Amino acid sequence: MISIRRRTLGALAALLLAGTIISPSFAQDAPVQGGTLIYLEQQAHTNLYPPAGGFYPNGGVLNQITDKLTYQNPQTLEIEPWLAESWEVNDTATEYTFKLRPGITFSDGTPLDAKAVAVNYDTFGLGNKELKYPVSEVINNYDHAEVVDDLTFKFHFKHPSPGFLQGTAVIGSGIVSPATLALPYDELGDATKIVGSGPFVVESETLGKELNLKVREDYNWGPLKFEHQGRAYLDGIKYLITPEDSVRIGGLLSGQADIIRQIQAYDEPQVNDAGFEIFAPNTRGVNNSIAFRPDNPLVADLKVRQALTLATNRQEIVDTLFSANYPVATSVISQHAAGYVDESAKLVFDQDKAKALFAEAGWTPGADGILEKAGQKLDLTVYVSLPQPQNEGVLQLVAQQWAQVGVKLNVLAGDAGSRTLDQLDPLKTPVTVAMVGRADPDVIKSGFYPKNRDWLLQKGGSSDKVQTFVDDKLNGLLEGLASETDRAKRLAIAGEIQGYVLDQAYIIPFFEEPQAFATAPYVHGLGFEAVGRPSFYNVWLTR
Amino acid sequence: MSRYIVGRVGQALLVLWIAFTASFLLLQALPGDAILIKFQNPELGLGPEQIAALRDAYGVDSPLWQQYLQALGNFLTGNFGYSVVGSVPVSHELLTNLPATARLASLGFTLAVLIALGLAFLSTLAPLAWLRTAIQSIPSLFVSLPVFWLGIMLIQIFSFRLKWISVINPGEFEGLILPVITLAIPISAPLAQILIRNIDEVSTQPFVAVARAKGASPSWVLWRHVVKNALLPTLTIAGILFGELLAGAVITETVFGLNGIGGLTERSVRFQDTSVIQAIVVFSALSFVAVNLIVDLLYPVFDPRLRRLKGAPA
Numbered sequence: 001m002i003s004i005r006r007r008t009l010g011a012l013a014a015l016l017l018a019g020t021i022i023s024p025s026f027a028q029d030a031p032v033q034g035g036t037l038i039y040l041e042q043q044a045h046t047n048l049y050p051p052a053g054g055f056y057p058n059g060g061v062l063n064q065i066t067d068k069l070t071y072q073n074p075q076t077l078e079i080e081p082w083l084a085e086s087w088e089v090n091d092t093a094t095e096y097t098f099k100l101r102p103g104i105t106f107s108d109g110t111p112l113d114a115k116a117v118a119v120n121y122d123t124f125g126l127g128n129k130e131l132k133y134p135v136s137e138v139i140n141n142y143d144h145a146e147v148v149d150d151l152t153f154k155f156h157f158k159h160p161s162p163g164f165l166q167g168t169a170v171i172g173s174g175i176v177s178p179a180t181l182a183l184p185y186d187e188l189g190d191a192t193k194i195v196g197s198g199p200f201v202v203e204s205e206t207l208g209k210e211l212n213l214k215v216r217e218d219y220n221w222g223p224l225k226f227e228h229q230g231r232a233y234l235d236g237i238k239y240l241i242t243p244e245d246s247v248r249i250g251g252l253l254s255g256q257a258d259i260i261r262q263i264q265a266y267d268e269p270q271v272n273d274a275g276f277e278i279f280a281p282n283t284r285g286v287n288n289s290i291a292f293r294p295d296n297p298l299v300a301d302l303k304v305r306q307a308l309t310l311a312t313n314r315q316e317i318v319d320t321l322f323s324a325n326y327p328v329a330t331s332v333i334s335q336h337a338a339g340y341v342d343e344s345a346k347l348v349f350d351q352d353k354a355k356a357l358f359a360e361a362g363w364t365p366g367a368d369g370i371l372e373k374a375g376q377k378l379d380l381t382v383y384v385s386l387p388q389p390q391n392e393g394v395l396q397l398v399a400q401q402w403a404q405v406g407v408k409l410n411v412l413a414g415d416a417g418s419r420t421l422d423q424l425d426p427l428k429t430p431v432t433v434a435m436v437g438r439a440d441p442d443v444i445k446s447g448f449y450p451k452n453r454d455w456l457l458q459k460g461g462s463s464d465k466v467q468t469f470v471d472d473k474l475n476g477l478l479e480g481l482a483s484e485t486d487r488a489k490r491l492a493i494a495g496e497i498q499g500y501v502l503d504q505a506y507i508i509p510f511f512e513e514p515q516a517f518a519t520a521p522y523v524h525g526l527g528f529e530a531v532g533r534p535s536f537y538n539v540w541l542t543r
Numbered sequence: 544m545s546r547y548i549v550g551r552v553g554q555a556l557l558v559l560w561i562a563f564t565a566s567f568l569l570l571q572a573l574p575g576d577a578i579l580i581k582f583q584n585p586e587l588g589l590g591p592e593q594i595a596a597l598r599d600a601y602g603v604d605s606p607l608w609q610q611y612l613q614a615l616g617n618f619l620t621g622n623f624g625y626s627v628v629g630s631v632p633v634s635h636e637l638l639t640n641l642p643a644t645a646r647l648a649s650l651g652f653t654l655a656v657l658i659a660l661g662l663a664f665l666s667t668l669a670p671l672a673w674l675r676t677a678i679q680s681i682p683s684l685f686v687s688l689p690v691f692w693l694g695i696m697l698i699q700i701f702s703f704r705l706k707w708i709s710v711i712n713p714g715e716f717e718g719l720i721l722p723v724i725t726l727a728i729p730i731s732a733p734l735a736q737i738l739i740r741n742i743d744e745v746s747t748q749p750f751v752a753v754a755r756a757k758g759a760s761p762s763w764v765l766w767r768h769v770v771k772n773a774l775l776p777t778l779t780i781a782g783i784l785f786g787e788l789l790a791g792a793v794i795t796e797t798v799f800g801l802n803g804i805g806g807l808t809e810r811s812v813r814f815q816d817t818s819v820i821q822a823i824v825v826f827s828a829l830s831f832v833a834v835n836l837i838v839d840l841l842y843p844v845f846d847p848r849l850r851r852l853k854g855a856p857a
């Protein structure tokens with residue numbers, strides 16, 4: 001109390017000394033309109049086809065210039081109305097009927113009506129071979145859209161698709177004008193060609209360097225439950241591509257920029273010390289992990305995978321390389337993800353137990369200390385994943401930890417072509433980096449299902465180099481997850497999969513991956529959608 | 544003379560075709576391709592069937608000769624295709640990035656020449672021996688500075704600490720100051736070294752002694768007699784350094800977040816964006832050939848002896 005009073009008195013004295021009297025201001029609470037936000041982004045956006053929004057630089061742009069049918073509340077993860085004011089789902093989750101809010105237009109003046117939405121979802125759900133549009137990862141079992149009237153439309157699915165409602169809220173489901181989708185896919189890297197209905201509009205762009213958005217004055221269809229309606233507070237946003245970490249941070253701290261994306265954990269203290277704020281929204285999906293490819297004989301034995309899990313000191317990884325913004329993983333998915341079950345008991349660090357398991361599985365240390373069995377060494381390879389934070393450091397540390405129990409892990413950077421090809425060959429990459437963000441249990445299927453990302457590489461999946469490995473039980477559970485319409489049952493399946501995947505030691509989750517941003521103290525109202533893409537609609541400046 | 548130029552242009556076209564073909568073959572020999580790298584990327588989350596359909600749509604699995612003829616045909620008709628990574632026409636990428644790099648490189652080169660000339664003059668004319676030695680060792684220092692480090696240091700000192708120059712969202716001229724210095728310093732070093740050595744060499748020639756004996760001042764001798772003769776080898780090196788200039792631009796552009804051919808090349812190579820790389824290779828070959836042609840044509844301007852030789856038989 002005393003110290004507070006003293007400080008207040010001191011401040012008053014300072015004001016009097018300065019000869020100015022400032023009336024108590026509540027400017028902090030009332031948003032101010034105006035100003036352009038300078039945003040330093042590490043990488044240039046690539047293709048702005050909405051389903052390509054999974055790439056962070058793309059999502060960071062799309063989230064400002066497009067709106068979605070629904071809004072997923074990042075706190076409750078509930079689906080709330082946005083462009084669609086209401087919806088109905090049939091019992092089998094094969095028909096979704098949406099009703100749009102009236103009067104919504106794209107920035108080129110054309111109406112955002114049922115017809116426009118149908119064009120979008122038919123493209124997202126089915127792709128377009130002629131124009132080379134790929135399908136969207138989040139839409140499963142899509143059949144077609146039916147326009148009922150100007151504002152009403154119905155989506156039909158071949159099989160139950162219970163994750164679809166959440167799929168309408170994700171970053172990859174922004175609605176663009178049908179004119180945009182009439183262009184070839186190969187031209188959508190030009191932001192000026194992306195016409196959406198969002199609170200900001202692309203004004204100009206210098207490819208690979210700079211992107212300018214300006215506010216849309218007549219915007220009046222933000223998520224219905226937002227307190228703030230009408231136009232965004234900012235007049236504009238200037239994205240500047242600044243690949244160098246030190247330049248982004250220096251630019252922010254020296255007052256040349258307002259917000260930056262991608263701060264490494266080791267840079268956090270200098271940002272905090274300068275009184276700037278760090279935001280590290282959770283990406284709520286499958287944690288930052290490594291997964292095994294059991295088709296490779298070296299990791300085909302469950303005991304070996306369990307031993308490698310026991311030999312991994314995840315706490316050390318977080319303590320050495322990261323900060324409090326990177327919590328140690330306690331399951332396959334983030335503790336903030338829907339359907340999360342605490343499985344930390346299956347993820348303990350115990351080198352002695354690991355060694356015992358290797359011995360049980362018939363692996364004995366050779367002359368060089370590396371484990372051997374039938375003349376073969378336990379020598380594994382993994383490729384660094386560039387988008388993941390400090391991934392090379394993480395993998396090198398794991399390599400050191402595994403070396404202590406006699407396992408060699410080669411960490412490769414490699415060129416993009418070799419990496420992509422080797423990743424499809426379980427013999428070349430018995431271990432792979434795994435991570436995906438999405439706030440719906442479907443995210444687990446995205447990672448493991450052979451027709452999706454196929455982390456484990458199963459026969460009949462993404463690679464023709466796989467000899468035998470298939471896990472029908474896992475696939476059955478994943479299919480159940482994607483089609484179970486009862487929410488409680490669906491979450492139960494999600495829990496069962498987490499337990500099963502860890503029992504099989506298919507994956508070693510390291511930490512919950514955030515997206516780190518830092519802002520200047522005068523930036524207010526920064527929001528994030530459910531997987532950590534920034535939203536600038538509510539941002540205002542007191543510069 | 545015109546016959547000479549026609550010959551050189553023919554030679555240049557041959558060089559361009561070889562560059563195009565060689566880069567095409569080399570890119571094909573690399574593991575994977577741009578379409579695979581792009582669509583197999585986990586961030587898109589595409590399944591195997593979807594990727595196969597896209598590969599088919601792009602025709603990346605058709606026979607090599609077919610792809611080559613198509614690429615060559617497109618090039619000859621001025622259609623450079625699409626950048627797979629950037630998802631824009633390659634011509635759009637080139638139009639955005641070429642002028643930026645041309646400006647950075649030409650300003651960087653000009654400044655490098657000025658620095659080299661300044662160092663050479665100072666090292667010859669400085670009054671004290673130890674000062675001359677000190678100045679002569681500057682190029683060795685400059686050439687050993689990594690461009691990357693130099694750029695970051697300049698930014699940290701002049702932008703973030705002293706706050707003299709803004710690097711984030713600067714004015715057009717302001718934004719060029721630090722990158723041009725960053726690019727010029729390492730390039731100036733070999734130019735200065737060669738110039739200094741040639742000045743030393745030419746200074747020992749008898750005609751210089753004669754000029755001195757006639758009572759010319761040291762700076763007059765240097766400017767009127769020595770430099771003219773010392774410039775020729777330097778010019779040759781300058782043509783070769785052009786390549787280095789582009790290489791330096793890659794790093795400078797990345798550090799300063801500028802757009803340009805450098806950054807575009809780096810990205811395209813990383814993702815094997817074939818059509819962009821081919822356009823850049825052909826463009827670079829073209830400018831390399833052009834610069835060296837200009838250098839060749841400049842020799843007679845600086846050396847009257849060459850002028851007489853070329854003119855005589857015609």
